[in-house]
Amino acid sequence: MKEQLVQYKKSFSFVGLMLAALFFAASVTPSLLPRTYLVQGILSGFALAIGYTVGVLAVWVYQFFEFREPAGRTQLIAKRITVGVVALLFVGFLWRMTFWQNSIRGLMGMEDLETAYPYRTAAIAVVLGAILVSLARAFVAASGFVAGKLNHILPRKVATATAFVSVGLVVLFLSNDLVAKNLLSVADSFFAKLDERSDDEVKPPTNETMTGSEASLVNWDSIGRQGKNFLALGPTQAEISDFIGEEAERPVRVYAGVRSRPTMRGRAKLALEELKRVGGFDRSVLIVATPTGTGWLDPSAVDTVEYLHGGDTAIVSIQYSYLPSWITILVDPQRSIDSAQALFDEVYGYWKTLPKDGRPRLYLHGLSLGSLGSEESADLLTVFEDPIDGALWSGPPFPSKQWKSVVRNRNPESPAWLPTFRDGRLLRFTAQENSLEPGKEWGPMRDAYIQYSSDPMVWFSPSLAWSRPAWLTDPPGPDVSPYLRWYPIITFLQIGFDLPMATTVPIGHGHNYAPSSYIDGWVAVTQSEYASPSQIKSLKDVFRNKGVPKP
Structure with missing residues (x-):
């Protein structure tokens, strides 16, 4: 038994073990978001296993080409030096873990940690890494067994x-x-x-001119949880009146859930008919909004625009999924695009038949996966003859083709995390600080992206595994740790693990877009009526004090 154990230990690759330790060390360096020791341990466990695999493959390639190996004593000395250096790096990087985590937390207004529990992280990583390596070795053993049988024929x-x-x-x-x-x-x-499910405070509307009422074309029970929240929890006419200091309009909100009609096209047609029924085309501003994967529309976005226009707005949306965006974007991101396209086609098709001097200004909006769908719903060839008025998109996810093209072709002096595009008349970017250049002239269409430099939903990409990203500049974005470095494979893992944690950080960072960012965006894009400097400041204070519920 003892001999078998010794042989088993010797069967491990020295190079693989050294690379596993180096991959672990690199994995505890900062990424875009702070992490708990449990998440860090799981991430580092995968890094260990991948590092070991890379080492084994490197040795295989070396041996395949029959390169000469160092002599016995030279090899022994080299191994001892390597073990010493790697051990120092392993311990040193563990020791720096707390400092690195706090370098992110401080930028996001979070309290510093007394400890990031590095030894717990290491224990979790080693156990998980050992399990993953064992599974890989079992795969190799199974392949060898089958090869032995096939070798007879x-x-x-x-x-x-x-x-x-x-x-x-x-x-x-x-x-x-x-x-x-x-x-x-x-x-x-x-x-x-x-x-x-429905939240306890959310009840069907009694006003017959509202979606979900007894007179509505959309049955209340067919609307999902997030849709019901959108319809029932927006600012009231009285609240908006208090803000603008005069009588406000009651905002119009229309929403169709996945159970309202069996197909996307059916839901889009239903939403259009309901929008016409409740007078949405009689308002000054009409917004076609694409929700996130769960069907959620961010109150930071929809509530603020209603205040800025005194309630003289209509927002229409349809649900296409109930899975979180980070799952939907990996499983079937096309849902968002197809849904946004169906709704836009219906609304735009009717809108362009209306007299130009008697119809609302038409805008697009989407957050996260909603941004992906929304930006592709109104292609230039469709709207060239009768242009819409603009769009405000936030947190555009990494598969977004239009966003990716614009960032790639940005003006060369601008960073990827806050690019400028050509002369800025058609498209502009902003982040925590307003970068929309209020005094600069716009073109006939006003499009804007809100993106935070710490948002993994924006910056994740498969290419992180082999190439340094353009967004990792010097200096980095305002809420990105100055100690973040790109490492092949490791940075891909780190940002990938950040995806499901993207909304766990304070508002104004990660994938949590702040009301103040939306306020600046809507003012620039929609030319809001109630947007004097004092009103903008007052509205930002209102939302800062009351907070905004997250999904």
Whole structure:
């Protein structure tokens, strides 16, 4: 038994173990968001396993090309030096963990940690890394076993390749059909039930001119939880009147849920008919809003624009999913695009038949996955003959083609986290501080993006695994740790692990977009009527004091 244990220990790759330790060290450096020791431990466990795998592959390539190995004593000395250096880096990086985590927390207005629990992180990482490496070794052993059987009827190299592919396909089938699909099914069931729930304070409207009332074309029970919150919890006519100091209009809100009609096109047609029924086209401002994956519309965005226009607004939206955006964007981001396209086509098709001097100004809006769908819903060829008035998008996710193209082709002197595009007449960017240049002239359409430099939903990309991102500049964005460095593979893992945590940080950072950012955006894009400097300051104070509920 003792000999078997010794042989098992010797079976591990020295290079693999050293790279595993280095990958661990790099993984505890700061990324975009602060992390708990549990999340950090899981992330570092994956880093350990990947580092070991890279080391094993490197040795295999070295041996395949038959490079000469160092002599025995030279090799021994080199190993001892390597172990010493790697051990120092491992311990040193663990020691710096708390400092690095606090370098992010301080920029986001969070209290400093007394400790980031580095030893707990290391323990979790080692256990998880060992499990993952063992699974990988089991895969290799299974491939070798199958290759041994096939070697009786096939040449050795053909048998090895066939065995590797065969075992790989079996693992892929099991992980995809049995694990991934079941996990997705569980998530789908959980979030579907959550979508059917209603918060206690949310009741069906009694006003017949409101969506969800007894007179509405949209049945209240067919609307999801987030849609009901949107319809019932917005600012009242009285609250807006108090803010503007005169009689305000009652804002119009229209929403159709995934159960309101079986198809996206059906929901879009229903939303249009309901919008016409409640007088949405009689308002001065009409906004076609695409929600996030859960069907949520950020109160920071929709409430603020209603105040800025004295309630003389209409906002229409339809639900396409009830899964969180970070899941939907990995599973089926096309849902957002198809839904936004269907709703825009219906609303725009009717809007352009109205007299130009008697119809509302038309704008687009979307946050996160909603931004992805919204930006693709109104292509230039469609609106060229009769342009809409503009758009305000926030937190554009990494698959967004239009956003990606603009950032890639930005003016060269501007950073990716706050780019400028051409002369700024058509499209502008802003962040925590207003960068929309209020005194600069706009063109006939006004489009703006709000993006934070600490938002992983914006900055994640598969290319992080092999290339340094353009957004990691010197100096970095205002809420990005100055100690964030790009490491191949590791930075991809770090930002990937940040995705599900994107809304866990304070408002004004990560994927939590602040009311003040929306206020500046709406003022610039919609030319708000109630937007004097004192009114803007007052409105920002209102939202800062009352806070904004998150999903």
